[in-house]
Amino acid sequence: MLCVIVFILALGLVPGVLAAESGEMKLGINDSVTDIRAVSVGYTFYVPVRALADKLKLSLGGTPEDLMLSGDRGRIRILKEGKGIAGDGTEISLTVFKRGGKLMIPLKIVTLLGYSVSYKPVQYLLRITDGSQVLDDEAFAEKFKEMLKPEEPPQPAPSPSPAPNPPKPVASGKIVYLTFDDGPSATTGHLLDILDKHGAKATFFMLGPNIERYPSQVKRMVKSEHGLGLHGITHVKNKFYASPAAALKEMNQGNADLKAVSGRTTKLIRPPYGSKPYFTKAFRDKVLGSGYHLWDWNVDSLDWKYKSAGDLIYTNVVSQVNKLDKYGVNPVILMHDQKATLQVLPRILDYLHKKGYRYEIITSDLKPLNFWHDTR
Incomplete structure (x- = not known):
């Protein structure tokens, strides 16, 4: 075995x-x-x-x-x-x-x-x-x-004595983008507390009905200068992907809900389940042609799958972040605005801090990262 x-x-x-x-x-x-x-x-x-x-x-x-x-x-x-x-x-x-x-x-x-x-x-x-x-x-x-049998690595030469008053190390400049889908929710306040405690910023891809249900959480996101994004209305595959027009309608409705609550609008979108395979060229031409920018992710926490299995979520995130770090790629981490994720989030943030990452939000002037490599 x-x-x-x-x-x-x-x-x-x-x-x-x-x-x-x-x-x-x-x-x-x-x-x-x-x-x-x-x-x-x-x-x-x-x-x-x-x-x-x-x-x-x-x-x-x-x-x-x-x-x-x-x-x-x-x-x-x-x-x-x-x-x-x-x-x-x-x-x-x-x-x-x-x-x-x-x-x-x-x-x-x-x-x-x-x-x-x-x-x-x-x-x-x-x-x-x-x-x-x-x-x-x-x-x-x-x-x-x-x-x-692997070769023994060469032994490093002895380090010279340190020079007096050595220069301070330069910041690595590594950036990580935290993203949360499906919110806001009843636990978003706790989520924002955790982010505040760690000095972290995130981008929230939100559902229209939840924006209406938890307006105070959206207003707090705005006040704390987190990123705002849209995730549609229904999160039902057959409804959202019924047609390109249906997808655009959901994003426009979500934007209207966001403006009614916060006075803000956004051009950042993440379709339900990510853009592949359903968000085809016809959908992208319709929706992105209206000025929206499509964002997926390159690190999937799988928190939706593992739920309360925090160790699995943690090691899954760490494994993917380390791989991207090896090749100098900034992580865009997919997580969900749910209670189970909050149990492991502090560990993830502590790890990212130790690795030298700084937190940034996604903005409309960045080159979009998506599975279709569509940079509109």
Whole structure:
């Protein structure tokens, strides 16, 4: 059972683990050790797609935004927008990134192409097999133990004595955007108290009926200079996405509700469930053509899923923030204005503070971040 758990973690199938880049392992294929180094990010191993294709003799075609990786046993499309499509049409969530100019893909992809993956961290073994191998994992690890063992990092030179009156460190300048959907609510006051205590600002994507129901909370957001955004009226897929005109009507109604309560309007929107796949070009042309700006997120707390499981929410946020930090990307964190989230929010804010982030609100002059890369 322990081996199964470790294997699942290695393939990145369990959410909520830390995603700082935590080292490399040499990749074995059948009965040999390759020169491919698999990079561990959040217990998910990533490898350069072109090197992997060469070693497994897979066909690699398409564009960087839409790659096709195929072999005798299967195929998969790798889309830059964060998903993959297996040969049977099944869509899967798939994170890819560039490292040293090379496109890195999760090693778990090979299981969709008919291969198996073995992971034995104690023996430094990470191995792809196709059934033609002669050595079992134990024999493989024993035969290649010297090759598989990671190199010892060079020891740093002794630090020189500090100079008198050393200069103060310069602020890192890292920015994080906290966003909360579905509010305001009966617990928004507590949420705002937590933000105030931590000196944090956030952007609230609110529902029209809730704006009318909790006007004092909206006024407090305005007074505290938090960001204001719209999330529609119904939050019902069949109603909001009934037509582009229906979506625009909900956003306009939400804006009218916001103005009636606070005297403010906004051009920032986040459609229900995020913009993919339902907020298609026809919707964007209609709504964004009316002057609205579309914002999704690049860190999903999954607080809507984990509810009161604060540890899972916390580690899920930390893993994604660390990954973005590695590549200098500012996090836009999706959370929800709900009681359960408030239990873990102080821990998240403490962590972001320790990492050197400062809080900013989303404004209309920023380049929108959304799943469609639509910058209107």
